[in-house]
Amino acid sequence: MEFIPDKCPICAATEIRKIDSVLGRDGREYQAVQCRICTLIFVSPFPILTREDCEEIYNREYYGSNWGDAGHGYFDAEKSAQMREESERQRLAIEHVTGITRGTLLDVGCGDGRYLESFAGAGWQAFGIEVSQEAVSHARPIQGVTIFHGAIESTDLGVERFDVVRLKHCIEHLSRPRETLESVFRLLKPGGFLVLDTDNAESLRSRTERFIRRMAGPAAQAVVRILMKKDLRTRFGRLSPPVHLLYFSHRSLTYALEAVGFSVRWIFSVHHGHPVWFPLVHPFRCHPVEAVFRLLDHIGTAVDCGEALVCFAQKKSSPPGPLSKCGEGKSVL
Numbered sequence: 001m002e003f004i005p006d007k008c009p010i011c012a013a014t015e016i017r018k019i020d021s022v023l024g025r026d027g028r029e030y031q032a033v034q035c036r037i038c039t040l041i042f043v044s045p046f047p048i049l050t051r052e053d054c055e056e057i058y059n060r061e062y063y064g065s066n067w068g069d070a071g072h073g074y075f076d077a078e079k080s081a082q083m084r085e086e087s088e089r090q091r092l093a094i095e096h097v098t099g100i101t102r103g104t105l106l107d108v109g110c111g112d113g114r115y116l117e118s119f120a121g122a123g124w125q126a127f128g129i130e131v132s133q134e135a136v137s138h139a140r141p142i143q144g145v146t147i148f149h150g151a152i153e154s155t156d157l158g159v160e161r162f163d164v165v166r167l168k169h170c171i172e173h174l175s176r177p178r179e180t181l182e183s184v185f186r187l188l189k190p191g192g193f194l195v196l197d198t199d200n201a202e203s204l205r206s207r208t209e210r211f212i213r214r215m216a217g218p219a220a221q222a223v224v225r226i227l228m229k230k231d232l233r234t235r236f237g238r239l240s241p242p243v244h245l246l247y248f249s250h251r252s253l254t255y256a257l258e259a260v261g262f263s264v265r266w267i268f269s270v271h272h273g274h275p276v277w278f279p280l281v282h283p284f285r286c287h288p289v290e291a292v293f294r295l296l297d298h299i300g301t302a303v304d305c306g307e308a309l310v311c312f313a314q315k316k317s318s319p320p321g322p323l324s325k326c327g328e329g330k331s332v333l
């Protein structure tokens with residue numbers, strides 16, 4: 001794994017300020033830092049993940065243990081059903097906001113492709129791309145769904161091919177976010193939409209968690225470890241290297257999207273359990289301490305400081321230069 005010290009992965013500025021330290025899941029010591037130019041929060045040193053690194057991080061253990069609040073793995077039947085149902089609600093919302101139906105959709109970081117099934121069922125041409133072989137190996141063959149195994153920057157998916165590109169809680173994982181956004185811009189048709197959601201660095205919950213983390217001494221951290229089985233040292237809000245590397249706010253996300261040519265049409269925050277942007281599970285059926293933080297999240301959403309950001313960004317114009325013919329990458333389904 002290669003590391004880049006103290007350089008913003010969006011705007012390339014080297015003017016950064018250190019905020020706190022984070023113990024990586026890989027056992028390395030990282031810093032949570034903030035770019036003084038675009039305000040993005042990211043980890044330093046910043047890892048540049050190879051395909052092999054991604055396969056190692058997003059392995060069977062990651063998908064088995066990292067998903068859900070009730071111990072469900074990503075491939076658990078109940079979790080899968082919840083996420084398929086969630087994707088149906090999100091498809092309706094995306095069609096309503098963009099005015100596009102039965103178009104072409106690309107889901108970047110599609111996992112096993114479960115998000116695409118609703119779109120294919122509604123007449124869309126649905127494509128996904130995923131770096132994890134473990135996730136792709138669980139994909140079900142569905143008519144109208146094509147999944148590519150690889151990284152978007154190195155897979156030939158054509159130019160101006162898609163009406164909608166989806167980045168669903170994906171961008172925070174990326175070690176080349178600027179390049180990925182530039183690839184998405186090229187792949188979208190003029191007037192097409194990027195629909196992106198990611199954790200909100202300025203959510204009320206995140207700010208409170210970070211405050212407690214900074215204030216808590218070793219004894220308080222040990223109490224949290226025992227009560228909630230959470231190690232406060234391993235997360236700065238939702239920043240948890242080498243998995244979550246980036247932490248956006250309204251301002252830094254808008255900067256990143258506009259820097260590659262997008263026009264941000266709508267950006268808002270939502271809470272855990274939101275009726276469109278999260279699975280429909282009881283938001284307070286969890287550990288009592290977690291329930292308090294979720295209540296904070298609900299309150300935060302009322303003042304647009306919810307846990308996650310949802311953004312609709314539109315490609316204003318076609319990129320300069322002649323358009324190349326759509327290429328075909330190697331499909332795995």
Ligand SMILES: [Zn+2]
Pocket residue numbers: 008009010011012013035036037038039040
């Ligand atoms: Zn920056």
